[in-house]
Amino acid sequence: MNNQVKKVVLVVVVLSTISAMAQGNGKAGITEATEMVTSYFDPATKLIYAIGAVVGLIGGVKVYNKFSSGDPDTSKTAASWFGACIFLIVAATVLRSFFL
Numbered sequence: 001m002n003n004q005v006k007k008v009v010l011v012v013v014v015l016s017t018i019s020a021m022a023q024g025n026g027k028a029g030i031t032e033a034t035e036m037v038t039s040y041f042d043p044a045t046k047l048i049y050a051i052g053a054v055v056g057l058i059g060g061v062k063v064y065n066k067f068s069s070g071d072p073d074t075s076k077t078a079a080s081w082f083g084a085c086i087f088l089i090v091a092a093t094v095l096r097s098f099f100l
Contacts, residue, residue: 034071041099045092059085 059081066074 038099041096045096048088048092050084052092055081055088056085 023069062083063074063078066077071077
């Protein structure tokens with residue numbers, strides 16, 4: 001055999017061996033990625049609850065100011081702020097229960 005052919009055969013064998021070794025860890029990688037993504041749900045849910053609490057406080061102050069000034073559409077404002085808080089809480093709970 002020619003020296004050039006021996007080098008090509010050696011390169012092909014080495015590359016196929018490396019390729020075979022790299023393919024063996026796919027399931028472990030997917031499992032690790034799934035665990036990593038699901039570990040983010042608890043802190044994200046708590047963050048959304050905290051945002052909902054802040055939105056509720058801001059909404060309460062705005063509704064109180066409108067009520068104190070005698071604005072006629074106070075109930076509409078209260079309903080929109082209350083709806084925003086409920087949406088945040090329900091969305092966080094449903095997403096967490098759906099994905100976990």
